[in-house]
Amino acid sequence: MVDNRIKTIFEKGLFRGEIRYDEPMSAHTSLRIGGPAEVMAFPEDPVSLKNILIEAQKENIPVFVFGGGTNLLVRDGGIEGIVISLRAFRSIEFTRESDEQKAVLYAGAGVLFAGLLKFAQKNGCSGLEAFAGIPGYFGGAVYMNAGSFGLEVKDVLGSVALMNMKGEISLLRKDKMKFTYRNSNLPEGHIILSANVELKKDAPDVISERMRAYLEKKKNAQPLGEPSAGCVFRNPEGDTAGRLIDSSGGKGMRIGDVEVSVVHANYFVNMGKATCKNFVELMEMVRERVRQHSGITLEPEIKIVGRE
Ligand SMILES: Cc1cc2nc3c(=O)[nH]c(=O)nc-3n(C[C@H](O)[C@H](O)[C@H](O)COP(=O)(O)OP(=O)(O)OC[C@H]3O[C@@H](n4cnc5c(N)ncnc54)[C@H](O)[C@@H]3O)c2cc1C
Known part of the structure; x- marks a missing residue:
């Protein structure tokens, strides 16, 4: 209703x-x-x-x-x-700060992150290659401080344009932001409209080759083609959630149509008609198993939203 x-x-x-x-x-x-x-x-x-x-x-x-x-x-x-x-907020442009060595790109929050990587590669702008294979929008990647192979979005960010719930727009420079692991810690109730990324110039074919190599590594280690939400749990200090789940024997555990991926234990896959209820129950079961096996309590990385 x-x-x-x-x-x-x-x-x-x-x-x-x-x-x-x-x-x-x-x-x-x-x-x-x-x-x-x-x-x-x-x-x-x-x-x-x-x-x-x-x-x-x-x-x-x-x-x-x-x-x-x-x-x-x-x-x-x-x-x-x-x-x-914000899927309509999808423009990508070079800003005036760009020069022979440096490229500063403005991108709207609704730009596909993969599309930004492609634009950068085609135009000889290097710095985003390690993000190859991360799905979603650029706005989501900034909000989550998405990362891969040791690189995080914050490492290439210049500034972010925000709108608050009163419709007021502000510009926040990177040094005023408090990014942490998979978290932008943006002020409450703010929407990312766009952001600038600061990149270096390089040859498009060299950039393309680096992207291919990163993607290849991911394809071998993650179930990229199956319905998932990426990593379910955050990596605890000094370890990975995937390793902890795997060593507790969690791979292949299943409730309803949600299964702990046999390719990467920190990915839960929808095998058909999974529900959120199934997913949350499986998360609890896996958490308990890891807690009993290693004494570590895993915390969710995925965002759980909505009503029961
Ligand atoms: C197969 C697969 C592989 C993945 N690999 C990686 C990986 O290697 N590294 C990694 O970090 N993540 C990975 N992820 C997780 C996910 O893709 C990233 O976190 C991604 O950046 C999320 O972007 P999104 O647009 O889908 O955000 P959503 O899932 O739509 O939203 C995530 C959060 O961001 C907020 N948000 C989104 N847009 C805005 C905005 N404009 N303003 C304010 N808040 C906003 C939402 O409210 C929500 O709280 C993977 C996911 C999958 C399915």
């Missing part, structure tokens, strides 16, 4: 973009799990985004920003309020 106040907001003519009521989140998450959002809105421009945020604030309606849905476990009851997708 969609709250009538939400419909009224979108009937005011303040919004440009697509609106979908009762939209199943399973159609938008890489895990293919998740009940419906009351409404999913795809603003075409920052003004439409701002108007919706202001109206939602007035009516006390919750807002959730969705990226590519590749790090999300959405509960079976779906998401209350307004889910926003």
